[in-house]
Amino acid sequence: MSCQFPLLPAGASAILVYLNGFKLYPNIAITYAASTISGRVFVDSNQDNQYNSGETLLNNIAIGLNSPTTTYTTSSDASGTYQFIASLDILYTLIITTPPSSYMIPLQSQTVYASYSTQNNLVVNIGVVPISAAGCSGTIKTANGQTMNIQYGSFDLTLYGWCKSPSICKNPFTSITIPPACQSKIVNNVLTIGYLCSYRGFTFDSIGLNSYSSSGFPGYTYYWSVCGINPTCSPYSNTAQSCQSGLYYSTGKISSGTWSKNDTGSGVQVKYTNGETISCTTGREMTVHISCGATSKAISSYEYPSASCKYHSHMTSPLACGNFPAQDCGVGDLQFYALSKLVPYKFNIKEIIPNILQKLTYDFYSKTYTMSISDTDTKFTFSICSTSVNNVCTNDGGGDISACYGPYYVNSNGINLGYYIRYGKYSTATWSAVTNYIGAKVTYSYSDTQLISCSNGSKFAMEVNLICGDDYEPLRINNGACSEITYLYTPQACPTVIPNCQFNGMDFSSLANNSNSIRTTYGRKITGYNNQPKNVFFKICGTPYTCIFNGINTQSCTSSPSSPTVLTTQSTLNTGVWSILKRGQGAQVVYSGGACETGGTTKTITIEFYCGSIFTLIGISEPAPCQVIISYYTPLACTPTKVPNCQFGGFDFSALSQTQYSVIGYTGADKYTYSFSVCGSAPTCTTNLKTNGISVCQQGTGFFEDIGQTLSGVWAPNATGTGVQVTYYGRKDGALSNYGRLTTIHISCGETHEAVSAYEILNCNYDINFKTPYACSSSSSLMSTENRMIDNRSSTLNDNVINTDFIAIDPYLPIKNSSLFELQLILS
Structure with a gap:
């Protein structure tokens, strides 16, 4: 039989029905409704991208609709309305061809799709917003x-x-x-x-929009703001950062600000140009000099040189206090200027480095970290984003030194001299991004001649690793031949969004960067596979303290049964792969590491997040050698972003939208692979067909077919049983003339997410059966009965699940040189 859903033009048409080549009926006249794409062009006054009653509608705005082969144009009418007649099953691009003057269009181009389910009612409103006089476009x-x-x-x-x-x-x-x-x-x-309202670690956001003024020669009052449009000047020039009294000529546009070190004293300055040109050969300029002071206030203003139209205003602010960094202090969005400021941080950390007890403290007056190798006065001192001012590193004239070690006693001309070995110049700082932890690192070096040289002929060097953490905690220093490696926890190393800590609308960043999980390492002694004791240390989306402390820069570390006091890498941070849970509502991330000591497998740690009202540990287990599973309840796993057209009959399948499933199906003796995603694009389909927005495709020998596009989904009760179904329509092609393929995914309740079967019920008409907990009613849902899920897991994992509160291990726990008895005593 011919493929169904012939694509007919609007109006009266006729079809022929054939069976095995024989015409069954004469021409049958039908009326096929036109598909429309319409909407309003409006001023989006509240910038919510939706038309709201009372918002201004715009007339005579030119709009285009582009198909792969044709461009159509129209204009909005007096009521702001436009309309196109469109064919089904085609991806169009809707665009305002000529933006209205004085307006900015956030989404000037949008992709729209006329599907079977929306063929008569596809509404796309187009919002515009007034162009801001402040610019920054x-x-x-x-x-x-x-x-x-x-x-x-x-x-x-x-x-x-x-x-x-x-x-x-x-x-x-x-x-x-x-x-x-x-x-x-x-x-x-x-x-x-x-x-810009910050420069080299000086931030003026809190005063940036305030208005300051002072009188100055030759008899004018000057008004300015640090980094905003000045309210006194704005009625005369809506782009003015500053102006002078009289005719209130603009003395600088807000969009022209350039920051630099203050050339008249401490702090910084910002220069604005492109002001009013009347009576000036070029546009007026204003430089605001901000010096350190107890309060934020205006001091003076003047024109210099005289009659040059170049103005200077001076002010003070406590925000301008502190040393000016001579160079960059960070990489990308991570900046560490705050570490050079005079802030009384708290440090008194004891560390175990093989056979050496070290103490690392922070002197907030000299802004330096100091490590004592023993109870003697020998110390290792370093600074971040500044030279080690007012300390032993610079006492002998080394003003550019960021790191040194001493006093190191050497004999010079018969004198027992206490000398400080220079490990790094501030001017050599090299910043770089990292992949094995969240943060950045800076490397200093020193290659000049000094009293003590490296035994291997290399230069002295210092590497400082800044890790996303809390309270600026110094972590450890690792002795090396003329090279030192330091680790510091600092919130300055935490980006706004923790990388690879989100999935399907669920964001677990708060579990990675709250002080509870940053300042502690999660650990547990478990009865692992085959009843072998094991210690596990890990961090959610981060690098645990205890692992780094023991020389293992990883996402998790464990002890093996043969060496219970020796920690080894279990998994690395950059290997995390997210997916939806196999059972229940939520997500999981799997990290992998090296080869298992028992052979045959790769070490992994899986962290599961189940929907629950309170952040609670469910259990931790090792169901197979080197395969650790940790399970939590958390409300963060309950509210994924709602995907459009992914809800029906009280069910929401948004969490499935970014996961692809595959199943083998047969048509006669022919074998095909069906790849699909519910409410989302299947990567296998979009990659091989080189087209976005394909939910289902069929793979045969040497070919892929589009058998369902995401935007065409039509929902209905499941025709084959409980649950629901969604039908996706594929794109027509030349071989099928005016006919298109379609696929119906029958979704029913199941304990796991599973593609059960696929088959072709009619020519070009496919059925896929899929089970998921998201199709279970509240009375039968696995998510509604926590004990059932735990009981299922316990029986599967041979009672290796521990259903008690997780222990937050002392982050300073000295694993190395500790006996098994000591370790068990702390962990039990």
Whole structure:
């Protein structure tokens, strides 16, 4: 039989019905409704990307609709409405061809799809916002080239279907382009664009929009803001950062700010240009000099040189106090200028480095870290983002020194001289990103001649690893031949969004960067596989203290049955792979490491997050050699982002949208592989068909077929049993003329997510049976009965699950040189 759903033009048409080549009926006249794509063009006054009653509608706005072969154009009418007649089963690009003057369009181009389910009612409203006089216009882009326009102000990206994390939405942006004088910040997917209000660790956000003024020669009053549009000047120039009284000529545009070190004293300065040109050969300029002071206040203003139209305003602020860093102090979004400030941090850490007891403390007056090798006065001292000022490293004239060791007593001309070995110049600082922990590192070196040289002829060097943590905790120093490696926990090393700690709309960053899990290492002595004792230390989306402390820079470390006091790598942080849970609602991440000591497998640690009202440990087990599983309840696993057109009959399948399933099916003797995703694109399909938005595809020998596109989903009660079903329509192709394939996924309740079967019920008409806990009613859901899930796991894992509170191990626990008895005593 011919494939169903012939694509007919609107209006009166006719079809013929054949069976095995014989015509069954004469021409049958039918009326086929036209598909429309319509909407309003409106001024989005509250920037929520939705038309709300009372918002201004725009007339005569030119709009285009592009298909793969044709471009259609129309204009909005007096009511702001536009409409296109469209064919089914085609991906269109909707675009405002000529943006209205004085307006910015966040989504100037959108992809739309006229599917069978929406053929008569596809509504796409187009919102525009007034162009900000403050400027900062730019764009954010996705990896596949989609673009969103941005400007000065704030945008809730989720309202536009955009976000920063690739696991939270379908349009994660990968790049941002804004003018050099502007900066961007993103918190909880709210993107804020403003002007630079910080430089080299000095931050003026809290006073940036305040208005300051002072009188100056020749008889004018000057008004300015540090990094915003000045309210006194704005009625006369809506881009003015500063102005002078009289005619209130602009003395500098907000978009032109350039920061540098204060050339008249301590602190910094910012220079604004491109002001009013009347009576000046070039635009007026204003430089705001901000010096250290007890309060933020204006001091003076003047024009210098005289009649040059170049103005200077001086002010003080406690925000300008501190040494000016001579060079960069960080990499990318991670900046560590705060570590050079005079802040009374708390340090008194004891460490075990093989056979040496070391104490690392922080002197907040000299901003240096000091490590005592023993009870003598020999110390190792270093600084971050500054030279080691007012300490032993610079007492002998070494003003550029960031790290030194001493006093090291040497005999010089018969004198027992206490000398400080220089390990690193501040001017040699080299910053780099890292992959085996969250943070960054800086390397200092010293190659000049000094009284003591390296025995192997190499230069002295210092590597400081800054790890996402809490309270600026110094971690350890590892002695090496003329090279030192240091680890420091600091919140400055924590990005806004912890990398690879999100999945399917669930963000577990708070478990990685709250003080409870940063300042402690989670650990447990368990009865592992085959009843062997094992110690496990790990950190959620991070690197545990105890592992690094014992020389293992990994996501988790364990002891083996043969050597219970020796920790080895269990898994590394950069190997984390997320997926939905096989049972229940939530997500899991699997980290892998080296080869298992018993052979045959790779070490892994799986952390499971089940939906629950309170963050609670379910259990920890080792069901197979070197395969550790840790399970939690957490409310963070309960609220994934709702995916459009992924809810029906009280069920929500959003959590399945980023997971692909595959199943083998047969048509007669022919074998095919069906790959699919519920509510999302299947990577196998989009990669091999080189088209986005394909939910289902069929793979045969040497070919792939599109048999269902994501945007075409039509939901209904399950025709084959309990649960629901969704039908996706594939794109037509030349071989099928006007006919398209379709696939129905029958979704029923099951304990695990499982693709059960697939088959072709009619020519080009496919059925897939799929089971998932997300299709279970509340009375039968596994998620509603916690004990059932634990009981199932316990019987499967031979009673290796521990259903008691997890222990937060003392992070300073000296694993090395400890007996098994001591270790068990602490862990039990």
